[in-house]
Amino acid sequence: MHALSLAFDTQRLAEKSEELSSDRQLFKRGKWLIDDLNISEGESVLDIGCGTGLLAEYVADIVGPAGSVTGIDPLPLRIDIxxxxxxxxxxxxxxxxxxxxxxxxxxxxxxxxNAVFHWLGEKEQPLQQIHRVLKAGGHLGLNSGSKDHPFHLEKIRNRVLSKPPYNAFSESLSRFPHLVSVPELVWLLDRNQFSINKVEVQNNIFTLANPEDAIDFSHSSSFANFIGHLPEALRDSAMDEIKQELERLRTAEGIRLEGHRIVAIAAKK
Ligand SMILES: C[S@@+](CC[C@H](N)C(=O)[O-])C[C@H]1O[C@@H](n2cnc3c(N)ncnc32)[C@H](O)[C@@H]1O
Incomplete structure (x- = not known):
């Protein structure tokens, strides 16, 4: 398994991520997760992988002045925003x-x-850490891409990069993000002392105006791991091949990308 690189992020991608999260489905899905968590006024909340902080800002309004929200993210440019x-x-x-x-x-x-668990290559260490910092009975909420129904873009990326000349670069063959299946997630939560309140598989459908927007979305949400490992000379041709495949998904509304998303709400035992 290849580790994701946190070194590819740029100011442009970080700003793009803020723009795309605010007017696209990522933020909406985050709000659904927060609804499921039933967060109340006065709570102390940790947002792991907060990105540019839009959802944490939304949660700060819910917990009010008696509560607190801390957002953490490994990408300094996103934390700056x-x-x-x-x-x-x-x-x-x-x-x-x-x-x-x-x-x-x-x-x-x-x-x-929110949209972070599938970026974690090894998942037990974070779950152990989360268990430690949660109060007894405290809640963990997460959503993740599904291994059984990966997002169209991931399938296209993996298909294109499995071919020469891209497959000469080992990261091309790593399947990312690090998706889980429902049984794997249930096993992970149970093994790490969480009782499960809900695990649900939802349709994850994004409609984007054109292939360029879809690629922009993938770049910013994968902090450029999408094709960032390729030498500069190969990136344009990889993008062109990915765009051609994306064109096949065009509907009257735009490029329709589908997959499944697993949502889990659990409590610390
Ligand atoms: C798709 S973005 C989602 C950002 C934010 N949660 C939102 O809803 O807009 C994925 C985020 O996961 C973060 N991430 C990746 N690896 C991480 C890790 N090991 N620990 C915490 N966050 C991580 C990335 O830096 C990125 O900001």
């Missing part, structure tokens, strides 16, 4: 799901990851 939203009950730090040691144990009422 998130920090524009700072207020008394909302803070952001560069941080990583693999190391929550700066937070005390039994500290948060709720921890959530």
């Amino acid at each position: 998130a920090r524009r939203k700072i207020r008394a009950n909302l803070e952001f730090q560069v941080g990583n799901a693999y190391d929550l040691s700066e937070f005390p144990e039994n500290h948060f009422d709720t921890v959530y990851l």
